[in-house]
Amino acid sequence: METMQATIKKEISLEGIGLHTGSPSKLTFRPAPANTGIRFFRTDLPGHPMVPARLDFVVTTVRGTNLGLGEAKIHTVEHVLSACTGAGIDNIDVWVSAPEPPIMDGSALPFVKAILTAGIEHYPDAPKRWLHLPGEVLYQDGKAKYRAIPSDNFEIRATLIHEHPLMPEMSLTLELNREIYLREIAPARTFCFEHEVEFLKSQGLAQGGSLDNAIVIGKDRYHTNEGGLRFPDEFVRHKMLDLIGDLTLIGRPLFKMRVEAEYLGHAHNVAFAKLLREAAVKMRGKKSLEAH
Template identity: 70%
Template sequence: MSDRTSRAKVLAQTTIVEERSLEGIGLHTGCKTKLTFRPAPANSGIRFFRTDLPGTPMIPARLGFVVATVRGTNLGLHEAKVHTVEHVLSAATGLGIDNLDILVTANEPPAMDGSALPFFQTLLQAGLKTFPEAPKRRLTIAEEVTYEDKGSTYRAVPCGHFEIDATLIHDHPLVPRLSFNFRMDSGGYAAQVAPARTFCFEHEVQFLKSQGLAQGGSLENAVVIGRDRFHTNAEGLRFPDEFVRHKILDLIGDLTLIGRSLFGVKIEAVRCGHAHNIEFAKRLNAAATKLRRQPAVAAEQR
């Protein structure tokens, strides 16, 4: 393959080749649910479809359709909602997928093992194809973008690749502070980020359940941080710093809602969570949109 061909492949939009499905229960709703990945045309982006509702309503995986960010990112359009979309979206971005239809038979994707790995592997098995006539839409910023609220801080700077440096800080002796730096490529994502599972603190479990959350949560799809030990399934922790890796997984999923390839930013995030991720994503999107409206840039960044 010539350099030119290889560059053209990297910069072209992608989708999957074949349809693939997964089944399980929703992490927060506890409902039985089946998710199907289906190839999508160029320039269609990532979209969810509720196949259990009349007319199979579509909900774009875009920032403008975020309706809630409590312990997960929920999308909605009119009456149709999809809860906890971030792990599925993170897997799609981990593979560099631009266009994808995601069909769900309930209001939440299956939790699987609480990580993005089952989704990543399923998408990988579905095969990838490119649209040579459709260049990737990339997120491009001209200068740093920052966001700060209630002790959480985010900073993005222009960069030739996509990198996240995340730090998690908790007032808890087992996980006082964890940091992880991740530079995106599919192999690295599969090995270092995708397997990291969702987690909560033991003292939160009853509260979450009383709020109607974590109804499908168990040690098969989450790690629970106890007062003096971790509660996990038989495999134990997958990484000593699994929690901060999961924060990166979630952030990648939430940033996917910008609807552009993230190659072009380096991000530092301290104490990130879904609500802040979405607010930061909106600022990034606004900065990139403003830049594209400048005539000199517009020709290159349509």
């Protein structure tokens, strides 16, 4: 396992439209100094305000994870963040020219590919600051159930349960590293149910949504672009992708725990991430006391 913090070697850009706003958006990944974490910058606003990709800056979790600091907001950050963690990036500046990063094909693949094309650079003298859990962390809210335990590897077991004939219960367990993330998780696209589409659009959401960037689950069939599903269980893989993105908001590399989650959603992901952060902070406090 890599022990030093990483950024990218040079800047690289992607362009497209935002999923919910439908506005054109250009995203540029830029190398960043050690210990700065992941930071978004709104390049379309005066002074290019910065919004840290941290739990404290989550403003809403409606159909995506949305960050804000003062007037500056960045919507739907989860796929970009998931790509950064999946590629093993600790520090990166993300310049976005709109309120939302481009949705691209609805997956994290274009973002990971961009990061890998730019190249990964390890700092010679900045060790990774892992998230260490002291023990089991549990979260439950209604049907949603999450659990994390310390582990030498990063493992996730995600279970998707929907009451829909085309969505049987799906479970997937993966031990994640850069290659497995790239192959098994990054390509999984976002999805929604056909009956939600009109409602979402009427709420001003999904304005940029189409079969170019989402799978729509109809009454008796999936609506996709001509390529069809990328995996038979693409849906549970995408939920895993989102979870990795939301957990990235803890601000530390995640690769030392096993997570199990059922009935995943952004609000639960973020609430669970807060519990993990609290548990790890408590442990740091205890360690520093023991050192005296």
